[in-house]
Amino acid sequence: MPHLSGATFITDGGMETTLLYHQGMELPEFASFPLLETDEGRAALRDYFEPYLAIARERGVGILLDAPTWRANPDWGAKLGYSPEELEDANRRAVAFMDELRDQADVLVSGCVGPRGDGYVPGELMSAEEAEDYHGWQVGIFADTDVDLVSALTMNYVEEALGIARAADKAGLPSVVSFTVETDGRLPSGQPLGEAIVQVDAETSGAPAYFMINCAHPTHFSGVLDEDGSWKERIRGLRANASKMSHAELDEAEELDAGNPDELASDYLALRSRLPNLNVVGGCCGTDHRHIDAISKAWTQSSS
16 A cells, blocks of 8 residues: 555546546547447547556556546535436446456555535535535445545545545544645645645544645646645646646646646655655646556656
8 A cells, every 4th residue: 555655656647637638438428338328439548548558567566546426425426417326336336347357466445435516626615524425325335345445536625535534443444634735736616735635633542644735737836845734745646738838728628738747756856855654656637658657657767
């Protein structure tokens, strides 16, 4: 497990943006889990994951893969026409699909929990207690599968992250809390990143295995990492966007901004001295296997 050793793990890149823009799949509500319902969709998911598994084998590193369940919560499921029973089955089938990949590399499977609302905008806010109850439904399903951990991705306000961390802790699963930030390095709620990490640790007795940053470019948050604080030691994962655009600009963009893989890899290396425990490196929106190949190559070469 990433938090129990200093071993390097990679992740995949931007699943939904790759499926949409590179593989031409339709993703209503930006949800990937419905692809599991058809042979064509399952084949597209296999085609998506295969290059990342090959990179992990080539580099001799572990790979942490999220089940395609970022949108598989009750609110988004209802928008997609799923009943609670159908949605539970979809979550289980998503994990079972990921289990099929375990023999292709040193794979850890994460049950991915996304925000109840928009990933970029903290809309209808929940208390930590409400979030625990809401997300506990999906976390409970994962606890009855073979997932290795739960990942809360693209958290944009602290109470939702708190709720998921508490739900995972009660279910006996390690959790990873991943915050997204705006171009000023603060959460979309306005809270400083370090303050959010400290708050989650304080109010969960340090329940998360580690923290991560995702869905933001390194230039958006590199400045806040110059600040003092032991909270930076709790960050083990980074899944950055390829684009330097803000969340608002990305929402308005009509074409994919894939950035520059080698430049992104250099940005990752530049953060290494400021994040001493960083050992999980991957990508988010706009990234694909080319970015992860460049990042993993640079990362492993600098470690040797």
